[in-house]
Amino acid sequence: MNSNLNELKEEGNKRFKTGEYSEAIDFYLKALKEANDASECESSECRLAIYKNLAAAYLKLNDHSQAAQYASKAIELSPYDVKALFRRMQAFEQLKMYNEAFKDAILIQKLEPKNNAVVPILQRLNAILQESNKQQTSLEYKVKTMLEYLNSNDLNEEKRLQSANNILVLAKEKVGCDMIIARKGISLFRQLLTSNQNGELKLTIVRVLCEVCKHKPENVIAVISEINSDILLDLLTKYWKCVEEMLTAVQYLVQTILSTLTGFNPKQNQKPDDALMKKYEKQVDTIMIDLVKKCSLRILDGEVRDAILELISRNVEREALNWGLKLVKNDGLHHILEVSSQLEEVKYESSMKITRNTRYQVALTLERVYSCLDNDKAREEYVNIVKEYIRSKLMSGDSESKVEAIATITALLYGPIDVGNQCLSQEGIVEMMLVMAGADEDETQQRVAAEAIIAAASKKDKCTSIASSGSKILKKLYQSKNESIKVRALVGLCKIGSVGGTDASFRLISDFSITKLTAACKKYLLNPSKDRDLKKWACEGLAYLSLDADVKEDIIDDKSALSALIEIAKSGDMSILYGAITTFVNLTNSYDKKEILPEMLELAKFAKQHVPEEHEKDKAEYVERRCRSLAELKVTSALVVLSKTESKTSREMISRVFNAICQYQDLRGGVVQQGGTKVLLSLSTTNNTEKGKIIAAQALARIGITINPEVAFPGQRSAEVVRPLMTLLHHDCTSLQNFEALMALTNLAQVNESVQNQILKDKGYSKIEHFMYEEHELLRRASVQCTANLIMNETLVNLYEGNNDRVKFLVVLCEDDDIETAKAAAGALAMLTHVSSKACHKIFDAKRWFEILLMLVSSKDAEFQHRGVYIVNNLIQNDRTIAEKIVETNIFEVLMAIVRPEVDDISQQVKQLAKAALLKAQEYKLIKATEDCNLGDVNES
Structure with a gap:
């Protein structure tokens, strides 16, 4: 046999014996690779042994799926190998694959009739299978009866709904789910979803479908072949307002369908399964394309549109289904852009219904689609589609299309900012925005242009450019009698005012102006008559201004404004999100801070380069006060x-x-x-x-x-x-x-x-x-x-008992310079030697074992001494040969001294441990009781 192969296999066996199962597996897998590379006649027998060993190791680690897999590979090589069959049987039982486990147990009994180990397992499995069959018979009757009730025209709606709820319970079990499908329950559900008018019944059926789809992809195929997206859309358009949770239920159903077909589960942090993705690619693509096309339908209510956009954005990104390129290729980007061009407060005849959260959701979707594109060609295609869309809007020439074009650019600036900036850089776009902002006769254009200017002023270089050409217009808009325009202009000015960030030495506008802007934002925030849209913009203004430490302190000192900010954040309105959370980050100074090395600072000063300066009020004591103020007002709830x-x-x-x-x-x-x-x-x-x-x-x-x-x-x-x-x-x-x-x-x-x-x-x-x-x-x-x-955990005990220096290192750590480290090491040794004979023997691997144990038992520190005497007692109790080593040293004399009646500065607990050690030494006949130290004199209490 290949010598390297044999060495690897034997090393794996050694690790298995010492309880190092993970390490044993590593060696077995290496040996298996060697065996696979060897000739068939040479490797067949060796591979059989390795497969069985791997199955045994995985059983020890409770990885029953892998154990079953390797045991099955062994059985493929040798169908009647009892060890392999036995290990697979054990794994199958733990995996609740009782039929398969029972078959293996029967075969083992036939092969080895005198094998007593399999008899109790056979009896146990037989009982489980009988009970399962009994339950299955009962379950089948229940499913049959409930479906008949659900399909009966004689039942009133209340009883029909009760039947649906019963089916919901049955569908949670895999067996019940299979029976529902076998009895054509999905077809019945489709009929009820399209014909019955009871919204609560429809909601329950949607929930049943969720449970059905959770179990396996085949169930999903059965569901989507009967219930198409038009049926679900009809549910949303007709019932979501009158039936509580219908929207959430349908959204959850679609996500469940996608999760089961791909393996991707955002709630459980599960990444897609490549095999599933490939197998069900066509079905997944159909669902995603359908979602994208439906998101721009004019008939949808805003809340329904948001739910569809959320499904798209959640599943499209790289870590999910990585569907961005397909969305672009299937003309999906056009539909998303159509939604991005809409404004909640601006209504034209052709406008879609949207909510205050829609623009946030569409910007997120555009960003995630763009982030999926991992090559320049794909990104260029994305940008070209966007530019063509904006160009087509502007070519129509009417004010409605201009407004929609600028609204789209704003959404891009809040989403994939690189694309938004490319749109801005097109000839005439910024100039058009500024003209629209100055259009006194058209408040809609002013409002949209003001938002675009705010979004465009995203970085210092951009903001400086906007400030030079647009600040005058923003100041003019701030004088508007229309509060909606005025507040947007206010935010634009706040953004320009915050361009210096946390750098106390850089300001585009004066401290006096920043103070006035802060006061204006707080006024909007506190005024009870202002609607939420205005407060949202006020929050965003504070988000920019609160980079300034003076503004942070101003907000913190104004409890009313701070409370109002937290309360509005608690509303759950996602359009408030950016302003609120950014302000909280700024107040707590929890943003990333660039560390400037002293030598770099001196170099910058020498080169007469601008050097950022930390504000006095951004020091630790100020930050702590702000954090405490936020906590006191329950910012966690927000x-x-x-x-x-x-x-x-x-x-x-x-x-x-x-x-x-x-x-x-x-x-x-x-x-x-x-x-x-x-x-x-x-x-x-x-x-x-x-x-x-x-x-x-x-x-x-x-x-x-x-x-x-x-x-x-x-x-x-x-x-x-x-x-x-x-x-x-x-x-x-x-x-x-x-x-x-x-x-x-x-x-x-x-x-x-x-x-x-x-x-x-x-x-x-x-x-x-x-x-x-x-x-x-x-x-x-x-x-x-x-x-x-x-240390008392069995896995760790086995690890310390293995062929390594771990126990030895713990002994060495007992004399660590740090007293707490030394105490912890002594405590670990005390517990380990109490449960492990091997660990007791391994203590003597340390060269300074005697000095360290002597130091512990004679320590003036009560904790140290207690742990030291405990360890020594464990050693003596464990083995006579170990006790001999202890008795031959000064440690024995310290134990004798501890138990003396006149020694009264040592706890009774330590005295009892010392006495127990000495009594054991007496029992070994290593010492004799003496008159000056009678062990019976030690207090037993």
Whole structure:
């Protein structure tokens, strides 16, 4: 046999025996590759053994799917191999594939009639299958009866609705779902959706279809072959207003259909499955094209349009179905642009119905479509379609088309800004905007142009250009008697005024003017007579102005304005989102700050380059006061509402504000009480930028450090929070993030064994252990403390018992310069030696074991001494040969001294441990009781 192959296989066997199952798998897989490269006659027997070993290792790791897979491969090579059959049977049972497990058990019994191990399993599986058959018979009767009731014309609507609700319960089970399809239930549902007039019944049927579609793609095919998009659209246009939750139910049904056909599940953070995507590509494309075409229908209500746009934007992006290029190729961009040209407050005969959230949703969709395009040719095609659309609008010459063209450019500037800027750079566009803004006789044109100017002033260079040509017009518009125009001009001026950002040394307009603009924004925000649209613009104005530290302090000092801002954010209006969350980020200084190295600062000054200056009121004490003021007014409640946004950029900003508040220990409880942890879990795992996920995870870590994990993360949440915390242990994260994650994991490790297993799975301990070797004192301490809380877990015990120096290193850490690290290491050793005989023997691998143990047992620190005596007692109790080594050293004399009656400055608990060790040494006949130290004299209490 290939020597390398044999070595790899044997190394895997060694790791398996020591309980290092993941490492064993790695070696088996390497051996398997070697076997596959060898000749058939040489490798066949070896591959059989490796497949069986892999199945056994995966069973130990509770990965039953992989165990079944490798056991099946072994059975393909040797159909009557009892070990392979037995392991596959075990895996099948755990996977609840009871029929398959029973077949394997029967075959094993035939092959080895005297195999007693399979008998109880056969009996158990037989009982399960009999019960399952009984339930299936009962379930089949229920499905049949409920469908008949649903189809009966004799039933009144109340009883028919009850039947539908019963079917909804049955559809949740896979068997019940299969029976519904087999009995042509989907056809009946189509008939009721198109003919019955009971809206509540239709809603229940939609929910049944959701459950049906969840189980497998074949069910989805059965549903979409009977129930097309026109039926669902009819439900939305006729029933969404009068039947609560109809819109949400239909939207959820479409998302479920797409998720089941592709494997993509945004709620569970599941990425698409390539095999499913390829198999059902045609069906997915049909659904997506249909959604895109329907989003621009004039008959839709605004809320329905928003729901369709949300489905498109959620599924189109690169991390989802990556459908942007197909949308462009299928003329879908034209439909999205049609929606982008609409204004809620401007109504023409041809206008669509939209809501205040539609423009936010369409800008997000345009951005996500553009971000999918990964080559210049595709982006160029996108830009050309956009430019042609705008050109066609402008060529018509009427004011309505001009307004729509500028509205589209504004949406692009809030979405794919590069495309918006390219549109702006076309000859005559900016000039036309300025002319429209000055058109006193047409308030609609003024309003739209003012919005476009605001959106265009996005960067310092652009803003400076706009300021030079448009600030006069904005000032003129600010004098308008029309509040809607006036507030837009106000925001434009605020944006120009904020161009210096946080740089206290750069201003395009005077501090006096900024103060006046701030007062104007707050006036709109506080005036009860102002409608929400005006308040939205006031929020956006503050978002720009609050980059200035004086404005931050002004807002914080004005409790009424701050409360109004938080209350309007709680409304859930996504059009408010940008203004509110940006202001919160600015107030908490939670934006990214560029670190300027001192030498670079001196170089810039020498070269007479502009050097940004931090404002006095942006220092730590001011930031803390602002964070506390926001927390006091329950900003977390607003963040919870705002987190419903689909925008990753906005979700990152929400994460930043949460994290800024969580940096103060006494504010973390309020975040928990107001529902912040649930939101942070979502922000740390799904639909967020990578940076946003890390920031949200850090906020969770901070909560986990201060607050009892069982309170902060009740129930299943304790296990769910582990994954985001583990991401903070990456080397790209800061030392502070590493440290806070380790501290939070230390606390979580005390919750229960299930949480410990979650921490340790997928080689999780290696990420924690890495920091034990760090020079950074706090990181090393936190890692050892976390290890101490995990050490009693069977997985970790097996790891420390393996062929490695882990126990030896713990012994060495007991004399670490940092007292807390040393105590944690001693505590870990005390617990480990209590449960592991191997660990007791491995202590003597450390060269300085005697000096370290002596130091512990004779320490004046009560904790150290307690742990030291505990370890020594464990060693002596474990093995006579170990006890001999201890008795031959001065450690024995220290134990004798501890139990003396006249020694009264040592706790009774330590005395009892010392006495137990000495009694065991007596039992081994290694020592004799002496008159000056009678072990019976030690107080038993």
